[in-house]
Amino acid sequence: MVATEALKNDHRIIEKMLNVLEVVSNKIEQGEEVPVDILKKATDFIRNFADSYHHGKEEDLLFKTMEEKGFPREGGPIGMMLIEHDEGRDYVRALAEGIEKYASGDTSAKKTIVENARNYAGLLAPHIQKEDNILYMMADNIIPEPLQRELLNRFDRVEKEKLGEGRRQYYINLADELEKAIA
């Protein structure tokens, strides 16, 4: 298995949560009540699984290895991905603030939630496509087998450090759970 395959597996789980954000946004817009608990769990997933863990593996390990193989960090495809990760962080920060306000009874925060959830999903879905179809292919071409194994081992360590041992499965289950809850 190559390292990008593990990252692609993450993408399929993240896509489930992007779908949750889309559905939840539509519900809120149509005046339906969405439990705060669902919104908070979705935000926890994005912060910890999508950002800290998945983007962490890309930024600290995959992209870094590509740089060592001659890809520039600034400009070019890696630079573009880094900018999009940062943009995503801004949306999640605003989304979390909106949820806090909404939880304390400020219904005007619904607009902030819908806007930032949609912006996040609208950014991440094509971001994932670009990585799956372009950037990861470039990575596969320049990262030799021994380095692939090394990367996979280091990915496991990131799981322990950023999520806690075995917590990847918790987030996989959470994506399924929230998909069912909003269906």
Ligand SMILES: [Fe+2]
């Ligand atoms: Fe990424």
Ligand SMILES: [Fe+2]
């Ligand atoms: Fe990614």
